[in-house]
Amino acid sequence: MVQVRVNEGVLEGERVDNDYGGSFYSFKGIPYAQPPVGDLRFKAPKPPKAWDGVRSAKEFGPKCYQNDLFMNTGIVGEEDCLYLNVYTPEIKPDKPLPVMFWIHGGGFFCGSGNDDLYGPEFLIRHGVILVTINYRVDVLGFLCLDTEDIPGNAGMKDQVQALRWVNKNIASFGGDPNNITIFGESAGGGSVSYHLISPMSKGLFKRAIAQSGASTSPWAQAVEPRERALALARSLGFYSEDDKELYEFFKNQPKESIVSIPVAPTFSEAFRGGLEINFTVVNEKKFGDNERFFYGDMLDAVSNGVHEGVEIMTGTTTEEGLIIFGDLEVTKKLLESARAFPESFISKQLAFTVPLNQQLKMGREFRKFYFKDQVNIPDDWDKWMNFVSMQMFGYPTMQWVRHCAKDKKHKLYVYKFSCKSKRNMIAVLRGLTEMLGDRQVTSHADDIAYLFNPKLMKLKVDTASEEFKLIERVSTLWTNFAKYGNPTPDDSLGAKWAPYTLEKQEYLDIGNKLKAGTAPDAEETQFWDKLYEKYVL
Template sequence: MVQVTVSEGVLDGEVIRNELAEFISFKGIPYAAPPAPQPAASWNGVRSAKDFGHACYQHDLMMAHQSPYGEEDCLYLNVYTPDIKPATLIPVMFYIHGGAFICGSGNDDFYGPEFLVKKGIILVTINYRVGALGYLSLGTEDIPGNAGMKDQVAALKWVKKNIKNFGGDPDNITIFGESAGAASVSYHLVSPMSKGLFKRAIAMSGCLTNTWAQSFEARERALKLAKQLGFNSEDDKELYQFLKNLPKEKLVNLKLPVTKSVSPNDLEFGIVSEKKFGANERFFYGNECDVLRNGIHEGVEVMTGYTKDEGLMAFASGLTLEQLLSEANAFKEFFAPTPIQRDCNIKVQLEVGRKLQKYYVDKNLATAEDFVRLLQYFNLNMFVHGIVLFGKFLSKKTKVYFYKVTCQSERNIISKLFNLDRLLEGRQVVCHADDLMYLFPVKMAQLKVEKGSEAEKLIIQITTLWTNFAKF
């Protein structure tokens, strides 16, 4: 029996011993309650913390053949600690999962603690609302947007308040995340709601200057969606009630209509600039670049980077090489980066597109032989440009550390999970999210760690780099 007292009551955890590590686990801890979110309810007696809480209701991108799963009651976190009574308080790493803001959870089917806890840190993983439940925005007081981000803030506040009881140092919390989780991390760096809740941050393959993280014309798209579902009023209160009363099964399958400002690389949902309503706190407001120019929370150090072949994810939705070549050759503005396509007239798009086409293809028509160069363009447009821009803004205000993941072993499996090997013809790649395989055991992938293998060496190297950043 391993018990810890937190602000809501007593938790009963368990000691876990397996071939990878030994640690103390507390799962399914309620950190808040919707809506808003509100503080979690207290309980009497001892609450078991041996099972995970519900994931948010969702349709998982990586398991598209499965039916939707999860619950609206999903605001739970997990704490994994090497020691609840250490001589010196332990650094904390707070992980925010990715999943395009529409899926994912902090559970150990993907984000197991063994590799990191073994390095002498406490790992916290969280669930937060995703999809329409977490990111739908009408730009109104009832549905301002960013609900999932406010869940993350509530989880950070809970950890700041309670982590000492698990042996953790509340003054040494590093937030880290990948993809949509990395974009979340970067928004926390500038959000007034997140100030003072963490000391360091790691943004892996994503940030607020990647346009896919930003939600454009969110209200217009939500109104079009409601119309498709049979709602025809312009009244905000009626629209709110209509959406509120939709069954969750219908909500999880919503596809927001495309508007002229939406790029094919944009996500279904993202972060919005919130309007001010009375005393309501806003998670984020303003223009991302302008906000970054004004600086991030004082004293926070940042590490950011990307994998070698991030752009492969452009093909994850089923895009074929033939379709890509057809579009690249038919539309000269194809090579204009997303911000140019969104913000500039067609003349500027064509001018920039021609220059980048010449750089990446250097001939009139792209062919299959140009695949690697086209992949480099997708790397730039979807990830690298935004991440480098993010780093440049930050470097004027704080210490910034850059990395690029190029490691390869049998753990590089993301291209296989998304059936991207059809494009590779035997090429070795480091896909978006392949780096996670070296930070987490990823139980669902059933990957063994052979003693002395290249994979084990890479796990040791990467977990050492990440945890050293959190510690020192």
């Protein structure tokens, strides 16, 4: 039995033996906010209420209500879901421990901080405290009417509230509130890059790691959020556009009615197909004295508004785009669209800002660059993957990096992740083994299994194996950054990772060996730059 006192009361956790050496203390299902139900649905979270006696912290809290399309578990979770988990190697260390605050991915429509994907066993061995959180997703987390009642970004404000709770309470678990590193992958990585420019997040963390996600990514910025909300209402048979009537309608809808419903505010989008993220982060409007999570021009904010003094690490995997592929038939349909319709190369975000005639021209240039104008089905799946990798992850990340690097006030580390082992499971889970054949890949989200012990996948690893050496190397890079602000403070990993500069564009290839380089994806990035200058900027 182990107990700690936080501001709201006493928590009872447990000591856990670590299969990979030592032990740690686990505190699960800690409420960091009041349940966002009833009149609090769609609202910014309220601080949690105190409890009497001792609260058990031995079970995870419910996941936030969602349709988990990535894990194929269907509808799971509850609206009462704002809980976090704390794992610490020591309750009373000689010196307060660095804190790593994990923000899960899942496209802003699914995911949780539970150990089905994010077991703490690897990171905790390095003398850091790990915090994982739930936050509202999909409609319940990101619906926006551009009104005071539903201004949007509720899920992001959950993350801020969790950070505020950690700042106030982590010392009780042996943590240093002045040394918090936020990190996340995919939507979690996009979240991290938003926190770097959000006025609500300023001063709540010291360092940040954005994995495979940036606020500049097309899926991380809502396009016409009110129109999307109106389209959702229409799909449910409600046609009023009165603000108060809409608020009452959405507030009183059963949660089962409003989550995971296809929403297309335009005719063309309804026929795009593929995985669309309907509800995400919005550029918030001002209402009275409400706190806004994000507002203003994105690229200007990244160029001039990143919180001063915060150290940053960011990068992508080598085959990010595989995450959108399904079986061979799905792949064929993607390629058929690429062959038939040039505008299929245009993201939903650009489709709202670039005129259709320009979309056609831009799409043809993309097709010529990636396919040499000849799309072979299904053999050219890898060319489509390369395009999607840059569209959704690679180019937005490099946009973000280069704008952030302009003011030279931030130490910034850039990587490409290319580790390959049996831990690279995404292609298998997506049913891509037939398509890939013998080719080894590092898909979107394959980096997670080198940092976390995903209980759901049962990837037990021998501590004497080459796989475990990779896990140790990757987790050392991440925890070194959290401890020192430098992933390679000495020569023990066999490579020195130089901070990124616009002049040299330094980065580290994190593969089965570490390799320093310059100008990642240079040819593709230059091509995308020219197209954006020509058609977008």
